[in-house]
Amino acid sequence: MKKIEAIIREEKFGEVKDALEKIGVVGLNISEVKGRGRQKGIRLQWRATSYVVDMLPKVKLNAVVRDEDAERAIDAIVKSAKTGRNSGDGMIFIMPVEEVVRVRTGERGKDAI
């Protein structure tokens, strides 16, 4: 089992969610985060001057999938979250998951996903 942690643009979340649902990945959770990557920051204005905001709001999406589904999920996220702009589309991190337990039934492992 793999945990997929994807940092994506806020406005892309809807499309990413739909793309994942199409390949059968329904369970997920998100949090609103701030961060920076190569994009570094954007310049905003304040009266006659301006300043740089380098921690930009993003959505962090967490989903745990079966090993065999991982590549398809990654593919779905990349395709749906990509904008073609120079920077700021985000990152995906993949981690192994030791165990999964469904609270309601006590099921474990792949069956619990």
Add this chain to the structure above:
Amino acid sequence: MISAALVMLMVPAVGLFYGGMVRKKNVISTIMLSFAILALISIQWVLYGYSLAFGPDRGGIIGGLEWAGLLNVGQEPSSIYATSIPHFTFMIFQAMFAVIAVALITGAFVERIKFSAFLLFSLLWATFVYDPIAHWVWGAGGWLAKLGALDFAGGTVVHISSGVSALAFVLVIGARKGFGKVPMESHDVPMAVIGAVLLWFGWFGFNAGSALAANGVAASAFVVTNTAAAAAALTWMVLSWINRKPSVLGIATGAIAGLAAITPASGFVSPLAAIAIGVGAGIICYSALLLKAKLGIDESLDVWGVHGMGGTWGTIAIGIFASTLVNTAGSNGLIYGNPSQLVVQTVAVAVVWVYSFVVTFALAKILDATIGLRVGAEEEEVGLDISQHGERAYS
């Protein structure tokens, strides 16, 4: 009386305007500064402030204390000021001017001022800076008034005095911790815009009310006030657009700059002159902000750049655009063939600049050396809401 109530609304409006522009951890503190001023200076004015500013003249410099505690001030019209309305009405209208002048300065030292030092400074400033200047310009027998200096609604008395004092004060207190290194982002721009809009609204009382009667001059002042605010707002919007994008904080700031500039001139100029004054205010104040940024002075919310420079431009503009066709009690300016008015206006500006700067600098130095102007470094980092007031704005 309605005008006095309108001006009263400008005081919490300043709090919202400034409060929106500070960081989240200092919004209560910033709003509190204006509110506390409303309470403190209202009392000061009744006890002795009104008497110092408008009481029987002492050598053109200051009013005597005969009217302290509003003794000899009553329901009957005064024989000297605003002879068609109750003396109380004139007094309370002027009270709100004293309050707003002190409240404006707070924009300079937000996010680092020690509350106790702030209260003491405000009381001393009202007593030693505002009250004398008000007497010179508006008091019967005041020496600048005798010189022929015109200030319809407070370009020198309110805006130059507070704006220049703001600059002097920050040279003593210094910049906010991290200024220039970390972004000091406005935490709530809509709040600032609501404040600005309420200021514009209240300003009708400020300027039109300064006619002290519901007459033609009041109507004219109302029209030019709105016109100058609009012209300056548009100017600032265009300037921000040229540099980046049309900014809402920019258009709001422009409106305030235009209002500050038209204040002294509002009883003396035509609507077309108001457009020129508004456009000038937008350009001058915008440039002042750029200059301030270049010099690296943390005059945090631009009291000097907007009010000080706006008031300066407007007061000088009287000497250019004033016309007795607008107000027979006024004078003609440069374009109506009277260059001497421009000289008198420039003298008034210079006097108020120098006096405000010197006295405020001295007061701030004395307070800094005795009780200290700033909060501690840790208190400043935590924010003044919690460290000074034990409250937070958003839980």
